[in-house]
Amino acid sequence: MKAVPAPKLVRDYHRWMGGVDVHDQLRMQRYSVQLAYKTRKYYKTLFLGLFDMALVNAFIVHRYYRKVNNKRPPKHFAFLETLMEQLLDIDSAEAFATIERATSAQERTAASPVRDGSTQRRNGD
Numbered sequence: 001m002k003a004v005p006a007p008k009l010v011r012d013y014h015r016w017m018g019g020v021d022v023h024d025q026l027r028m029q030r031y032s033v034q035l036a037y038k039t040r041k042y043y044k045t046l047f048l049g050l051f052d053m054a055l056v057n058a059f060i061v062h063r064y065y066r067k068v069n070n071k072r073p074p075k076h077f078a079f080l081e082t083l084m085e086q087l088l089d090i091d092s093a094e095a096f097a098t099i100e101r102a103t104s105a106q107e108r109t110a111a112s113p114v115r116d117g118s119t120q121r122r123n124g125d
Contacts, residue, residue, distance in 0.1 A: 026056045031080055055080065 028035070033055070034048040059080070063073040074082070 023053075023056055023060065026059065026076055027052050029076065031077060055083075058083070 032052050034045065034052045037044075037048060039045055039048075059076055062079060066073040
């Protein structure tokens, strides 16, 4: 029996199919944003799917970077948890500055027009 060489297309498929499988497995885990929210709008589902892909791609790149630098790669959940903490990280000084800049209820109630052409203050002022 004579060995027949496989076509390049088949060799490439077998070489890279593991990456697709890993990506799909990570995307369809219980940490999926797309699976967490049920919506009937196609564009919301599409956005959440793209967001999931971006999260998984970021995890794969980060894991590769850690392996190249001889560091232990994080678990998927630990990576997502750290990413969430970093995205939501805001120090208390910045938070208080934001609160102080917020307008009060009286400043938000501007003069409103009345039918006779004059203006009247809302909230009993």
